[in-house]
Amino acid sequence: MTTLIINVKELLQVRKTSVSKVSGAEMAILPTIKNAYLLIQDDLISDFGSMDNLPQIKADEVIDATGKMVLPTWCDSHTHIVYAGNREQEFVDRINGMTYEEIANHGGGILNSAKKLNESSEEEIYEQSKLRLEEVMRLGTGAVEIKSGYGLTIDGELKMLRVIKKLSNNYPITIKATFLGAHAIPLEYKENRKGYIDLLINEMLPQIAQNKLAEYIDVFCETGYFTVSELEQIMEAGLQYGLKSKIHVNQFNSIGAIQAAVKQHALSVDHLEVMNTEDIMALKNTETMPVALPSCSYFLSIPYTPAREMIAAGLPLALATDYNPGSTPSGNMNFVVATACIKMKMTPEEAINAATINGAYAMGVSETHGSITVGKKANLILTKNIPSYYQLPYAFGSNLIETVFIEGKSIA
Numbered sequence: 001m002t003t004l005i006i007n008v009k010e011l012l013q014v015r016k017t018s019v020s021k022v023s024g025a026e027m028a029i030l031p032t033i034k035n036a037y038l039l040i041q042d043d044l045i046s047d048f049g050s051m052d053n054l055p056q057i058k059a060d061e062v063i064d065a066t067g068k069m070v071l072p073t074w075c076d077s078h079t080h081i082v083y084a085g086n087r088e089q090e091f092v093d094r095i096n097g098m099t100y101e102e103i104a105n106h107g108g109g110i111l112n113s114a115k116k117l118n119e120s121s122e123e124e125i126y127e128q129s130k131l132r133l134e135e136v137m138r139l140g141t142g143a144v145e146i147k148s149g150y151g152l153t154i155d156g157e158l159k160m161l162r163v164i165k166k167l168s169n170n171y172p173i174t175i176k177a178t179f180l181g182a183h184a185i186p187l188e189y190k191e192n193r194k195g196y197i198d199l200l201i202n203e204m205l206p207q208i209a210q211n212k213l214a215e216y217i218d219v220f221c222e223t224g225y226f227t228v229s230e231l232e233q234i235m236e237a238g239l240q241y242g243l244k245s246k247i248h249v250n251q252f253n254s255i256g257a258i259q260a261a262v263k264q265h266a267l268s269v270d271h272l273e274v275m276n277t278e279d280i281m282a283l284k285n286t287e288t289m290p291v292a293l294p295s296c297s298y299f300l301s302i303p304y305t306p307a308r309e310m311i312a313a314g315l316p317l318a319l320a321t322d323y324n325p326g327s328t329p330s331g332n333m334n335f336v337v338a339t340a341c342i343k344m345k346m347t348p349e350e351a352i353n354a355a356t357i358n359g360a361y362a363m364g365v366s367e368t369h370g371s372i373t374v375g376k377k378a379n380l381i382l383t384k385n386i387p388s389y390y391q392l393p394y395a396f397g398s399n400l401i402e403t404v405f406i407e408g409k410s411i412a
Helices: 023-027 088-095 100-105 110-118 122-138 153-171 192-212 228-240 257-263 277-283 293-300 309-314 333-344 348-355 357-361
Strands: 002-012 032-041 044-050 061-064 070-071 074-076 141-147 174-183 216-219 244-249 270-271 288-294 381-383 401-406
Touching: 002 110, 002 228, 023 309, 023 348, 044 061, 044 357, 044 381, 070 216, 070 293, 074 333, 088 270, 110 277, 122 333, 122 401, 153 192, 174 192, 174 228, 192 228, 216 228, 228 257, 244 257, 277 293, 277 309, 333 348, 348 357
Parallel strands: 002 061, 002 070, 074 141, 141 174, 174 216, 216 244, 244 270, 270 288
Antiparallel strands: 002 032, 032 044, 070 381, 381 401
8 A cells, every 4th residue: 555645845854864863952953845745655654755856656545735744743752541530639639729749648649540440440441541542643643652550559550551552452553561560659568668669579570571561661769759779679670671761750859860760771761840950961971861741740830841951951852741640631742842842942843853753762663753764654644734833833722633644544
């Protein structure tokens, strides 16, 4: 099956030679081709270029994209979209003055979601989660990382990871699974932290590895959750089972977690709302991708990741949604890109790079996703008629997507 898209007003994120990520000043450069064509062969990008150089092609389908733009689908490298129920009451509690930490101390937050998940059947969780996945696909996401972490028991964590695997098997979108058993200390282990970490390392990890249920391991390293020394212990255990780290750090406090994650060659460090000079310098010239989650800052009314300082220091930056029931009940990457521009003062070029090629790097799929490159997956967004790609973050409340292609096929 060949699909030819012609008369593309502007083809965005064109990389004739594939790059794994862009950093610092490079983030402000978004390579494009105006008045372009793009050829899809089955599930891959086969060719592209200027309409002036369009070869003779006999395609099964021809799409005229006059006035419209094409760009790679978003790569959302940090989500928790497999969960049960919701936490809308906590949303109202925060409006009435409670903080995120106060809600957690009263049995809300992560422990609330864990209770709901463990009371729900695997099929119920799958049915709820697939609707969220279908929604983010329609919103232009073509690769997504999904974490466990709302089980906090052997059965609960395995149940979540099986649901993630089932979603991956049943949908064309690329899904990466992350084991986040170290999301919070369960109430029954409140006085026995070591006991829970032993359970995580000695009982959960072996079963997850044996059943090939995850590719990454995560820890919520934060005051009141897991310490830096616990983070190091869990990352080392994950590596023994072939699970590279993607770590929650610096959401509310800077406690040395970035330095520990970099030392263990973590693939990404995510949140980064609270950053000091030492944290920024620790990330320089490393293979660890910083990931900002601006819609979490928006929803919780907490600081935004200091993108300008980080990019000025030469760092790369990725953007992701943090889609979860408590702090970001949205998987809309279009809103993330707009919020990064509006609140973090990222340019549209920087934000698009952060949400495509750098997002792909942060979930280990930059060889196949994140740019318009021959041989990569034909995961594409075809916009509606828009004057320029600046419209994408500018018109932040409008749906500017006409069609999403995942693996070469348009999705309903």
